[in-house]
Amino acid sequence: MSVRYVREAIVGSHDVAAAVRFHQEAFDLTVLDEPVADGEALLGVPGAPGGRLRLTPVGPADAGWEPPAVWDLGGRLLGIYSHDLDRTAAAMAAAGGAPRRPVSYPYGTATLSELVGRGPDGVWWTIPLAVPGAHRPSAAYAADPDRLHSELHSAVLVVAAADHDAAVALFTAAGLTAAFDGTMAGAPFDELVGMPAEASLRLTFLMGPAQEPARLEIMSFEGVPVRDRSTDRAGLRRLVFAADDPRASYDALVAAGATPVTADVVRGPVGVEIQVTAA
16 A cells, blocks of 8 residues: 655746746756646656656745755655766756855765755755665666756655654555654754754655655754744645555555645645556
């Protein structure tokens, strides 16, 4: 009954046309020729079954709206692999994004290089360097190893530190497995995300049985002025999961504490909707 991967991340956008241009220019994503609702756009890598990005219009930004900080509560980040972080940072900046400097840091027993930056609609991006033979599975890279970017690598929910374990338990109840769970603090991570020197972040990396993209990350911060931005209209609003048995996965999510919304959608941590569809 396990959920396997995030088929789509659905992002509310203040300007869909501008967001489409950004994701095409910054990350080489393609507008997919599939039926979409009026005003929406579906982007991804042709042939990759998961890791897609659906942009849906939410109207202009309210007066005084400010993009959230990376540690504010909500569906906060999306991840994508890159074979060249400097090229990606330059492409993001040219497309109108705000990339930070790439940083290398210890990740479990390995060293990971990554950049973090902000794109349209207050969505932050976590972009690890794809090391040939060492990165998680990617259908996009398998089909074309010379691509600069993969399909979506992950989706990230930022929750309160006190709610971290409960958020992880919700998704493990539906069949995801924690591949990494650790607390990160110190100079590399301060530089990576721009958090104060005394702050720390905890990250749990979750994936399905075959590690297919997109995967899920739960993140929480301590020592930062966290704001609850989970009700923002713009940003990551829904995750569409592919599952072997959608009904069993839906029931498992509800039993673990998710709130039913429709026959195939529940509301999960920080208000993010979770839709379960057939793999």
